[in-house]
Amino acid sequence: MRDALLLKYFMVKSSEFQHPQKSFNSSTHKGYNSFVLPYFLSNLYQRFSKNMTNTTLKKISEVLGFSISTISRALKNHPDISIKTKQKVIELALALDYEPNASAVQLRTRHSKIFGVMVPTISNFFYDSFIASVEEESRKQGFSLIILQSGDNIETENENLKLCRQNRVSGLFACLGSNTKDISGFLKMKEQDIKTIFFDKVPEIDGLNKVCMADTRAGEIAAETILRAKKKTVLAIFGNTNLSITKKRETAFCATFKSKNSKTKLLVEHASNSESARKIVSSWLNKKILIDTIFCMSDEILIGALKAIQEKGFSIPADISIIAISNGFIPGLYHPSITYVETSGYQLGKLAFTQMMACLAGSDTIPEQMVEAKLVNGGSI
Amino acid sequence: MRDALLLKYFMVKSSEFQHPQKSFNSSTHKGYNSFVLPYFLSNLYQRFSKNMTNTTLKKISEVLGFSISTISRALKNHPDISIKTKQKVIELALALDYEPNASAVQLRTRHSKIFGVMVPTISNFFYDSFIASVEEESRKQGFSLIILQSGDNIETENENLKLCRQNRVSGLFACLGSNTKDISGFLKMKEQDIKTIFFDKVPEIDGLNKVCMADTRAGEIAAETILRAKKKTVLAIFGNTNLSITKKRETAFCATFKSKNSKTKLLVEHASNSESARKIVSSWLNKKILIDTIFCMSDEILIGALKAIQEKGFSIPADISIIAISNGFIPGLYHPSITYVETSGYQLGKLAFTQMMACLAGSDTIPEQMVEAKLVNGGSI
DNA sequence: AGATAATTTGCAAACGTTTGCGAGATGCTT
């Protein structure tokens, strides 16, 4: 092992001795250096016989004969350090695969370059695209992501918050569990100066940073689309009534119906999951009332509704029309693909990230931000 | 802010002064202590006026008059420390919301209690259930997870590995990108003593820790199921041919067909994504050859195939049968639900996790482990 | 040449823990 490293180093060395005058190129950090071999050798040996798995600033400093602080500054391209020195340092650091110890940096600088992300569950078309999006941006900016699932469980939620605090995350993206009422745990984050961006399911109190979907607008668009198509009897299915997301969508949807003063008949139902949505739709389709359109406020409900329709053998949109609010993935699985109002987790992620960066840069509290809703036409209505 | 903390502390204190003889209960860490107020007050004030956001061992030690090492040991329930002292320490730590600084612990102990997880993308029914599963177990064992997406991009993959090294993760769960040939980056992890468990798409060389789906068996089961149903003409669609997962499934599937020496006709195709699968199926359905069964080796392919079938207006299984290898989510979206051979990401996650724990406990390299495949009957064949 | 300025580098403290070792205090044995 030690020999392997020495060998590796010498290979780098010897290749350079073949081009001793190669000039220093600051962009690639490769070049020529000229310290005395015997000294270097003895030191290198000494260091590596002690512990050869990790290269540290200290190790580099002992090999090169500079102090640790010089090495540190050289690697950060600090103006105090001369080009010649930087050249030597960077070269050796590269040869020895130096990689700064994140814990030490965190400890010293007090910021971790890590974000926490808490969602009820990761196995969800919406959250996973949100996370994917945030991860993408974070990586670009040199941040890592710690993912946490609350499982809609309040205790787990608090444990997760604790984990974030212990890891001194730089910021937290948080989606509340559906039954989380007490957000004191989240407020504690603020005390510790951990910036928190709430998304999707957000607390109702003011003074927090939140990003949301344009749920009200989404409800309106769906209703408008149905009315424009001059449908007669609409079955609208919404989710858990104590979620603000449900309230917003339902209120907007129903209000639009009333305001347009149409003769369209509206039937409203609530389903807690796919299966209950399936049953509801199934039972309505067996009644005498002729339903010509179904509106589903979420993917989960859409899945159930479609099953019921398929069971019944109805074809879309000939026998019945359907429209949903969705992320887009599920609607694309069927033929004809389902018309939906798009609420993109991916875009919400982008928005949340820019808001986080703004927070870290100093702006304290920013007014609630929204991702626009827009209609995506499939062939289902 | 400072006042708030003092107030909080005094509330805790005063509530205890009402029950001065409450006995020490080591399991709840609550109890009575009796140090002199004025001393405590002056110290507390002094400390908090300096920096009141974070409670540290030092702070507790100064308030209580014990050394830092005593505080540290007391909080870990070290036998050297007397019950009385532990009582005082734990009580104050609780009152001040002490939370150990993870960076400092990591730096000192050289293990981070963080696992890395690298997948091509997180937005995927299979990977997200894998991650969800690993996250669940990790949290139970006090580990956090850093999620990384390679996006099937080799550079990103290496960057991510670097991040893991810099964060000194305790272990890494890794799924190779589809075009990753050079795994030297992963071997470097081993040098740094970072245990790596490969899953799903694993390197072909030996001596590494891998967990896989029983892909060969899955292919066999699918083939056997089709033969048992006495189908005449089967269109089998596989994925990217240079993935070992494809090779295994295809080889097993085809071998089973041959070995049974049946008269069933087998047509083999390859599709790189959903859309190409849709086109392939679509064009076959338009030919004169009467295909009565379609086999799809993955969810992606299944989605495409089903679209083609729906477009054509065929009904399942009356006009055509279909069977897939899948995680189970997609097959459940249709009616009748699709019969599939289950390869559960969730179970794979559990397996990977136990293997990781075994690795950390010392066992060096464990023979490749598999998650069993089993048939889940829908109504599609 | 001497003084001053500019450049280059090193010293040492700090971040918050953990832990081997040793010291003082207490209790027990003969």
Add this chain to the structure above:
DNA sequence: AAGCATCTCGCAAACGTTTGCAAATTATCT
């Protein structure tokens, strides 16, 4: 009363960085 074991606790070093400040060196200016 002396010896010894046991119980508590503190000292100090270490983990790998970053950074204010001072020191040493070199260049520049009268």
